[in-house]
Amino acid sequence: MMSLARPKQWVWILAVIFFWRCGSSGQKSCVRCDATGENSCEAGVSNETDKMMTHKKGSFPVSKTDEEWLELLGKDVYEITRRGGTERAFSGKYWDCKKEGVYLCACCDQALFHSEAKYASGTGWPSYYEPIAQNRVIERKDTSHGMVRTEVLCARCGAHLGHVFPDGPEPTGRRFCINSASLELRERRDKEKTETTRP
């Protein structure tokens, strides 16, 4: 008759299985697929961009060293986009901006938000009810500063953009609360307006 493992061994095996399943709790993880920083994530994968949007921590399609980002962005933008900082409310260049155009990622120029989705939230940070496309951003749980929030990152370069909250206006009911420093507005020109008019 086959001998069963001793009780101590079973406890050990169960513990290994438990930690294998939950080993990354407490880390930042993707809210869409629950992948953690150490595991690949399918967040935002779409027909358009496919593998481009699959990410691992530190392995985004656009990747640079800290030194390179600092040199490219300057200290203020670097601190917010690459170190997860937050600009003071009402201090950024876009919180009250009403110009038409597309807001690009300040780090990699990916188009992130359209001015049509921007609204006056009264918070002092530029706020949008949705990104241009869901696969342009990555959302992940952020438990820093004693709060549970959902952080928003650029899906192309991993830049910290801000956070998203469930208190936005219709049609999504979401509020993407973004640092001005993480954005660069590409203004819509009059020529483009006429070109998009239907015949």
Ligand SMILES: [Zn+2]
């Ligand atoms: Zn980016």
